[in-house]
Amino acid sequence: MTASVIEADQSLPAEWRDFLALTKPRVMSLVVFTGLCGLLVAPAPIHPIIGFTAILCIALGAGAAAALNMWYEADLDALMKRTASRPLPAGRMDRQSALHFGVGLSFFSVILMGFATNWLAATVLAVSILFYVLVYTVWLKRRTPQNIVIGGAAGAFPPVIGWAAVTGDITLLPILLFTLIFLWTPPHFWALSLFVRSDYAAAGVPMLPVVSGPTVTRQQIALYTIPMAAAAIAPWPLGLAGAIYGIAASLLSAAFFLLSLQVLFNRATEPAGMKPEKRLFAYSVLYLFAVFGALVLDRWILA
Amino acid sequence: MTLKDDRILEIRRRQKSRALVMALLLGAFVLLIYGITIVRMTGK
Incomplete structure (x- = not known):
């Protein structure tokens, strides 16, 4: 095996910071805040550890959806100045790692939410991830100027999830x-x-x-x-x-x-x-x- | 030091930092599950 082939096979593993960047932390702050408000205004008490876990699951679910969005849109991101420096278009991570990270984080957040709070909150969290990835990213974004109108529903779920985590209803x-x-x-x-x-x-x-x-x-x-x-x-x-x-x-x-x-x-x-x-x-x-x-x-x- | 050695060192550095972050996250997860279990068991 020649040196050039060895080097081609040894692509650098992504840094942990690149996995963090996949979750779009800045967008997540608004999602977490609205989820937290939904949880705080619900008319029932919640144990701080359970409340913290619910918010953590909302954040992880949003991060998972963002990672899957970046996995699917790597080709689009490479064409836009605003997104060209993201881990996938910049070549700092391979697409399969992003896919595995996004899918793994999705399952983890939904299952943890179900066990810690209730399965209604977990179901709404799962729906919000699927809606963002399948309805907005895969179906609407490249097809219609109404993409953001319908797709906007995905970002509207967090206060509902926060509320449902406390009360078990909507x-x-x-x-x-x-x-x-x-x-x-x-x-x-x-x-x-x-x-x-x-x-x-x-x-x-x-x-x-x-x-x-x-x-x-x-x-x-x-x-x-x-x-x-x-x-x-x-x-x-x-x-x-x-x-x-x-x-x-x-x-x-x-x-x-x-x-x-x-x-x-x-x-x-x-x-x-x-x-x-x-x-x-x-x-x-x-x-x-x-x-x-x-x-x-x-x-x-x-x- | 050759270019290949530099590359291997960089790979090791990244693997080490990822392993460290993963270990910290797993530790935090264990504590969280412990906390959730205690809250659930006591019914508070």
Whole structure:
């Protein structure tokens, strides 16, 4: 065997940091936070160790789904500046390792959730992973500009899982929280995809700004903000949350709507002129943290 | 030191760091399962 063949056979094993990067830790923080809020606002006590395990399982499930997403989309990621440095497109890891890691972590998170809390929470966790991987990543993402609308449901499950882990059931409040994240996802992602449109176009991903252009996308962002705000405020008039939450959600949603109007009236087509879009994207993350934080605060103060 | 030796050293370094992380995670997992079992047994 020649030296060159030996070297070709000995590809370097991936670093543990690359496995961590597969789980998209930054995205996971929002998932964990909304899951934690779902758990904290549930009307029953939970032992801290069980609560911690439930949140850990939500985080691991989200990480597993992200790893499987990166495994499937390695070819797309290589074409986009934003994602080209990820472990698979950068060549720091082989695809099979990512697949094994994602599948293993999926089973581990679901089974641990089932044993530690209850099998309803485990089932919803399994559904959320499957939805993200099969419905969003495999089915919708490369086929339709509605990918993020339907696929957004995958990211909306954590508060439902957190709630179900405590109570063993699913009632109106977790469904409203699911609806809020579901309706928040399109404006959030479309704001991002407006200023990274060329990346998506280069990779052939049919995001709304690529297929229908910036004007239609800006209209859709403003339109989605209205039902999103309604879903955010709804727990207050329905008696599921108090005035602290209601006022906070109203103010935060009004600010979201104003920023979406700035996006609507922006005419820029190049990223350099898309400050309103960048502002809305940054605010949308803060918005979700603040609305869920207000709900927990409201519950604790009322309690 | 040859290029091949450097490569083998790098492989060993990565294997060692991965093994260390895995050992720590397994240790944490054992503690977690212990905690869950105690909570479940006491019914709290």
